[in-house]
Amino acid sequence: MKKQVVVFAALMFCGSAQQAQTSTDCLVAQYYFNQGNANDDIGPYHGNAVGATLVPDRFGNPNAAYYLSGAPGSYINLGTTSVLKPTSGSISMWVNIADTVTAGSGYYINPILLTKCQQGPSCYEAYCIYYDISSSKVVAACTQLPCTQPSALTNSTVNAGLWHHYILAYDSTAIKLYLDGVLQDSVAKGFSSFFLAGDSVMIGNSASVSNNRFFNGTVDDIRFYNCVLSSAQVTGLYNEASPSIGINDPGSTVKKITVFPNPAEKIINFSETADVMITDTRGREITAGQNTNWTDISLLAPGIYLVTLSKKHVITGRGKFIKE
The missing domain is CATH 2.60.40.3080 (Immunoglobulin-like)
Incomplete structure (x- = not known):
């Protein structure tokens, strides 16, 4: 004993x-949902959970993660602040995909996180993480106008019903996508990211008329950084x-x-x-x-x-x- x-x-x-x-040097916002709301844990950039249900997180802690139903009225709006839109940054989040959502129109995807670079009907994702229904992979992408969109993909399909840790890291040189602490893909970018002023950072909803898609699953522990995290920092976040x-x-x-x-x-x-x-x-x-x-x-x-x-x-x- x-x-x-x-x-x-x-x-x-x-x-x-x-x-x-885990890195805190360039951490600018943190949404752990442990207080029963979508407030920023370290600053004033509070989000708004709409039609989202508090459920146990991956550790089993009650009311510490948000479940999105896949309906148009189920999402989290993190607001329009430019702090969440750095030209060089990293976004860390835990995601448990419940099921694919085929409702809606446009791109055959389920949006996990995105914000826009323009108001047009396509090629508007300044940065995004989404589940591609056709390939069953998770994709991270950035867009340069009029329509250059380098994308990083997971190496294998992502099964529903399990928690996974994703990190999108980007600067003017490259886009990197990590899955459960392991680099999946790194693709050349070659441009500085541009963001649409006044557009919200959305979780679970594409917020587009032409490409109107939604997400069904649970999200938790979302962090925004204004730097590109190192592989050691990525590992630290995964093992938190x-x-x-x-x-x-x-x-x-x-x-x-x-x-x-x-x-x-x-x-x-x-x-x-x-x-x-x-x-x-x-x-x-x-x-x-x-x-x-x-x-x-x-x-x-x-x-x-x-x-x-x-x-x-x-x-x-x-x-x-x-x-x-």
Whole structure:
């Protein structure tokens, strides 16, 4: 038992060390949604969540991420400030795609994040991150008028129902797209980004008459930087620990569930039937299931894991177990 406690403490220290490596030097806005709204955590650039539902984040913390339904009236508007529109910058965000949305018109995409460079019907994305329905890949792009649009793509298709970390980094030289801490694509840019004054930075809605598309999924932990992040900073953001990793802290309103056997090698059972999410001690989702009271852990690496049970997006309990 003493050895297990020491191991857990070491893992917690590693998570804290990784969190300390995340960049704040050129951070200009941060939207973690942990206060139950879309306010900027470090400044005055508050957003407005419209038709969006607060749900558990990737760590299982309640009411700490926003679910967008894929309807026209479900989005987050981060406002028109030029602070979110640097000519050289990085945007970091966690995204869990729920399903593709074919409603709407125009480009066959689901917009995750975008702001415009002009009011025309096409080639208007000053920067954007979107899910391409045809290829099932996530794409990041910038536009030079009249219609030059270099785009960076994920190396493989992105499956629905899982949390992924994306970073778009751009300057006048290149566009880079990272997925879960790994560089996916770097393409030449060759121009300085231009932005449409008075246009909002939108999450989940293309805000265009001709290309009218929407997004169905959950977004969280959005950060804007006025610099291009290094690969080490990208890794630090991907490995960032949960702000409430201590699930058994005094005063917690979420009940502790029973996980048995514990330690375990192959199968673990829970004291109630619910949707289950298993994460490592850094909050990264390992596996998930629906309406169950057990799960197979035989393929997991030995270590300490966290279990979060929920029903209809409401957390009903949390626990820990040791995989032998």
